[in-house]
Amino acid sequence: MTALVQRHRGLIALCSREAERVLKLWSQTIVAPVLASFLFILVFGLSLGDRIREIDGVPYEVFIVPGLIAMAMAQAAYSNNSSSVFQGRADRYLNDVLSAPMRSWEMNLGLSFGGIVRALAIGVSLLVLAVAVTDVPVREPLVLVAAVTILLVLFASLGVVVGVYAETWDQAGFVNNIVILPLSFLGGVFYSVELLPSPWQEISHVNPIFFLINAIRYGFLGTSDVPIGIALGVTAALALACAAWSAAMFSNGRKLKA
């Protein structure tokens, strides 16, 4: 164990730095997104819940919880890493990491770690609050763990990739505002796509976040609009692609180094 720690001391330091950045800015990085998602649960779930019939045999205020948690976690993992890496490049303090005696995968993993910490902190906080007000169950814990792991890999890696490619703050925020957020809303956070008429129901199946939300929802509620194997498979394939892209950038230095 001591030898392992010694061998990866650089990675441990970089993970600590990324986690510390999240915790130092806790009011922005954790409290604000938890509050925003919790307000969705209160406003859409509890206040409108009485007027909306059950979906898949689940009360509406319970039905929306998994999607809201997934959306908040995805946005947190992505935006944390894209902003941290972009800031490190813009201010050039990333050079301290790039010149250090760390392996390329250690740099990649270390810079991904902040988004993972932030997403987990938000997910756990929201879960506790949601259980308190909606009594949402966790029917398939193993599926939930698998789906959350895939979510973390996918969006933490995507954040690092965009943080490396972005040339401006606008570009770093673009993917979140123009891609992740709209696709999350259209991916069935607030409704089951089976309620949609054709062709919107079919179109929903080309939205990757639809599969992710369904995988998370299956972990909580044991119900999904698509078979759970397909939901996990599609999102795992995307996560692997993003992780491979991020790993390749650190391995060959393209875009990361001039």
Added chain:
Amino acid sequence: MPHALRIRGLTKRYDDGFLAVQDFDLDIEAGRFFGLLGPNGAGKTTMISAVCNLIRVTAGEIDIFGEPHDSLTARRMVGLSEQDVNLDRFLDVEETLLYHGGYFGMRRPEAKRRAAEMMDVFDLRAKAGVRAPKLSGGMRRRLLLARALMHEPRLVILDEPTAGVDFELRLELWRYIRRLHDEGTTILLTTHYLEEADELCEEIALIRDGHLIARDSADGLRETYGADSLADAYVRAMGAVG
């Protein structure tokens, strides 16, 4: 004993096609105080960035104390103080040093001891809890140097370390750098202050358009170019190839 730095055939062409350094060779013996002088755009920072793995090298080999520059062993032996102030805005002075120590494989107690030592040496103790953006220009420059030396590197690369600092601090930094060299550390210094190179360096290389055009002691360069001062020798050397 291997050279502290050995560069063979270094070529760097950036993605936009700009050829910054071409077929560049350089040897620096261990324990030397070596100066690298040249105008802006000569290729000094490109060369330093290549040594420190901050850019992708187009061609060539770089060894540090006999180890390939991209190996973990070589990286551990180099300390870099960059020309631009590039401090982590989220960290205070002590954290900056401790995290740097961690990146370079130092154990926590060892890093704490060394960070305390560096803060004392560079008169940063009173600012230990202050974040980098709130430090004065001089304090940031001290912190950059302290960070470069934190992991006790055998080769210290100082890219214009006294740019923009007042005369008193420059003298103070000179004193510290000279002491470091006396302790056996190899130093590679780039500077636009020719009196700084004259004062500190045992050997000086002049570089222009990515090529080495002269290399000697300050006295040797004065003699070669028939100049009274290093500044005159520099102007004549640059003019000779211009």
